[in-house]
Amino acid sequence: MHTTTRHSRWATQALAGAIILATLKSVPASAQVTYDDICPLTRLGTQLVRCDNLTGNGATAPLWVPQR
CATH class of the missing domain: 1.20.5 (Single alpha-helices involved in coiled-coils or other helix-helix interfaces)
Structure with missing residues (x-):
């Protein structure tokens, strides 16, 4: 060659x-939908929750995360 x-x-x-x-x-x-839009991170007591699943590996959720 x-x-x-x-x-x-x-x-x-x-x-x-x-x-x-x-x-x-x-x-x-604007055409892209992210996982955060569908299931925002929230706080339930001291636990982090996303789409009814506990996240954060048991770490205490900070107070700036919105309460569910």
């Missing part, structure tokens, strides 16, 4: 990868 062909193939693949990455990055942020 000639060096010119090898370089042109590499350049084409790099350009295709850059176009794919640019396309994926252009998704509007």
